Amino acid sequence: MLVLLTCEQKNHQAYTKSVVLNTDFLGELRVHSSTKAKFKYFGKTEDRRGGYDIYEVAESLATIRNWMDLPLEHEYLTVYVYPDDDTTKDTVLTVFNADEVVKALPYPASPHDTSWLWVNEKGFKVRRYLIDQYFVDIVDIVKTGSTTTTTSTTTCPPTTSTTTTTTSTTTKSL
DSSP states (O other): OEEEEEEEEETTEEEEEEEEEEGGGEEEEEEETTTEEEEEEESOTTOOSSOEEEEEESSOHHHHHHHHHSOOSOSEEEEEEOGGGOTTSOOEEEEEEGGGEEEEEEOTTSTTTOEEEEEEOSSSOEEEEEESSOTTHHHHHHHHSSOOOOOOOOOSSOOOOOOOOOOOOOOOOO
16 A cells, blocks of 8 residues: 655654655554654565665554555556656656555655656666656555546635626517
8 A cells, every 4th residue: 555654754864754655565663652653664575684764754553554454446556757767858658566666755856746756676676767746646546546636716805896787678569
């Protein structure tokens, strides 16, 4: 299951940002500061001898365990990828196995349009891709197969308008 977490520390260093992580890569999940969680995160499930990060997150242990029990609703993640991490090139529609997605973070140069996506490529290699998708939307794509966008328009301050209606009656004589 891909989930959006609010990180507070990574490897015992301040790291206050949101990140999308795959619950299949979590290990040694524990309570931290009574209402938060702490865990080891392995990017390569085939090799747990080393190479993990320790995350401390704002979400509770119970919440994360519930997420871990949920199955992936869609097997695939379909996104547009920038070849060679170059945003000036045309994107390529790419399909990934959702259970191989390791994590996603915003791309600093364009935080609301593009993101970094790390994918475990069936073995000991985790590859990073630059995608044309906001990292938060990845969770929705895997859950529903698409993203949802809500748009609302509000005008401030409210304006008043006057409408004039003119009625005319025509009579036809014989």
